[in-house]
Amino acid sequence: MNSRKRFSIVMVIVLILSLTAGTVTSFAETNQQKLNRINQEISAAKNQLSAAQAEVSSLTGQINALDSQISATSAQIAQTQAQISQTRSNIQVKVQELDAKSAEIVQQNDNLNERLSAMYKNGEAGYLEVLLGSTSFSELLTNIDMITRIYEQDEEFMQQLQVQYDELADMKRELEALEAQLQAQEAQLQSQKAALQSNRSQVAGLRAQAQQNVAAQNALIDDLNSSAASITALIRAEEAAAKKAAQEKAAREAAAAQQKADNSAAKASNTAKAASSSTSKSYSGGVTSYTAPASSSTIISGNGTFCLPAPQYTRLSSPFGYRIHPISHVRKLHTGIDFGAPANSPAVAGADGVVIYAGWYNGYGNTVVISHGNGISTLYAHNNSLCVTKGQSVKRGQQIAYIGSTGNSTGPHCHFEVRINGTPVNPAPYL
Numbered sequence: 520m521n522s523r524k525r526f527s528i529v530m531v532i533v534l535i536l537s538l539t540a541g542t543v544t545s546f547a548e549t550n551q552q553k554l555n556r557i558n559q560e561i562s563a564a565k566n567q568l569s570a571a572q573a574e575v576s577s578l579t580g581q582i583n584a585l586d587s588q589i590s591a592t593s594a595q596i597a598q599t600q601a602q603i604s605q606t607r608s609n610i611q612v613k614v615q616e617l618d619a620k621s622a623e624i625v626q627q628n629d630n631l632n633e634r635l636s637a638m639y640k641n642g643e644a645g646y647l648e649v650l651l652g653s654t655s656f657s658e659l660l661t662n663i664d665m666i667t668r669i670y671e672q673d674e675e676f677m678q679q680l681q682v683q684y685d686e687l688a689d690m691k692r693e694l695e696a697l698e699a700q701l702q703a704q705e706a707q708l709q710s711q712k713a714a715l716q717s718n719r720s721q722v723a724g725l726r727a728q729a730q731q732n733v734a735a736q737n738a739l740i741d742d743l744n745s746s747a748a749s750i751t752a753l754i755r756a757e758e759a760a761a762k763k764a765a766q767e768k769a770a771r772e773a774a775a776a777q778q779k780a781d782n783s784a785a786k787a788s789n790t791a792k793a794a795s796s797s798t799s800k801s802y803s804g805g806v807t808s809y810t811a812p813a814s815s816s817t818i819i820s821g822n823g824t825f826c827l828p829a830p831q832y833t834r835l836s837s838p839f840g841y842r843i844h845p846i847s848h849v850r851k852l853h854t855g856i857d858f859g860a861p862a863n864s865p866a867v868a869g870a871d872g873v874v875i876y877a878g879w880y881n882g883y884g885n886t887v888v889i890s891h892g893n894g895i896s897t898l899y900a901h902n903n904s905l906c907v908t909k910g911q912s913v914k915r916g917q918q919i920a921y922i923g924s925t926g927n928s929t930g931p932h933c934h935f936e937v938r939i940n941g942t943p944v945n946p947a948p949y950l
């Protein structure tokens with residue numbers, strides 16, 4: 520059911536209640552209902568506001584976490600870049616050492632070749648000259664040994680140079696591998712940082728939305744508060760006007776009564792007859808003479824004020840309060856409570872009262888409204904058929920309808936409402 524229909528039902532009930540009770544504050548009641556509804560909307564908006572605020576702070580927490588991850592990743596990138604440049608300068612040093620070492624090898628090779636070619640040129644003679652120049656056998660041996668050692672030293676030195684050169688070349692290759700590894704690491708860190716940054720901008724977008732939501736909820740609350748304030752002022756003005764009108768009416772009635780008394784005094788000879796007839800005359804009967812079955816304090820006792828509307832069916836299929844409507848799928852105030860019950864089981868009056876509405880009412884289907892006096896009424900909706908008519912007095916527990924699924928309903932149940940001055944309240948504490 521849409522809110523306009525619901526509002527028109529409320530209007531009708533208020534009108535009926537005000538006629539029944541004969542109150543002079545019918546406009547004030549309408550505004551009071553409006554005020555109640557606005558206050559409900561304010562509290563709903565406040566709930567949504569705190570939800571939105573919680574979301575903003577949770578998203579801010581996420582952004583802070585992402586920021587610290589981003590700065591940690593940036594620090595890692597800087598560290599990796601420093602390692603890369605250190606590795607590059609190490610490679611540079613190794614390259615220089617390799618160049619020097621290879622120059623040494625080339626030089627030593629040249630020296631050896633020179634010595635070898637000098638010996639080759641001199642041939643056996645050069646050799647023999649040294650050997651034959653020996654003055655003794657032991658000197659000969661010494662000279663042979665010396666010549667051999669020169670060759671061996673040259674060769675050993677060459678080998679040492681080659682080993683050093685190979686070591687340097689290995690080191691250079693290791694450094695180059697290290698540099699490649701560091702570069703891969705840097706690339707990975709860069710893509711990690713890019714992912715974190717895109718994540719951050721996404722979360723920042725969500726936070727901006729949540730902040731807009733907070734602002735919208737604040738604006739809504741401000742708007743509702745100003746509506747509530749203006750309605751409160753209107754209610755006060757109407758109450759004052761109604762009070763003044765009542766005082767004026769009382770004054771007029773007092774004057775009229777005085778006039779009547781004066782007239783009666785003038786016709787004092789007929790007193791006996793007049794007195795007997797006037798005592799029972801004020802009771803006119805019907806709805807307007809209905810008075811509450813008990814004082815308001817006993818009616819709102821908070822427990823067992825009303826008997827269960829669908830006797831023996833105590834299963835609450837839907838409670839009072841905001842819910843997603845089963846048909847419209849819109850979040851709406853469920854203005855009563857639902858008791859699941861088989862079709863055509865009896866619905867009974869919650870307490871003594873007078874039927875102020877009995878008939879079809881849009882989404883409510885076949886509906887009965889009973890006034891219990893003191894601005895308190897009960898409503899029974901979605902009935903298959905009704906057993907009472909408008910103006911009829913009913914007793915607590917008396918059958919008023921056969922339960923059904925008429926109007927906006929998904930299955931047989933009794934939709935039961937308690938209304939105070941026409942405004943629906945949670946019926947549960949009254950049962």
Ligand SMILES: [Zn+2]
Pocket residue numbers: 837853855856857933934935
């Ligand atoms: Zn319902």
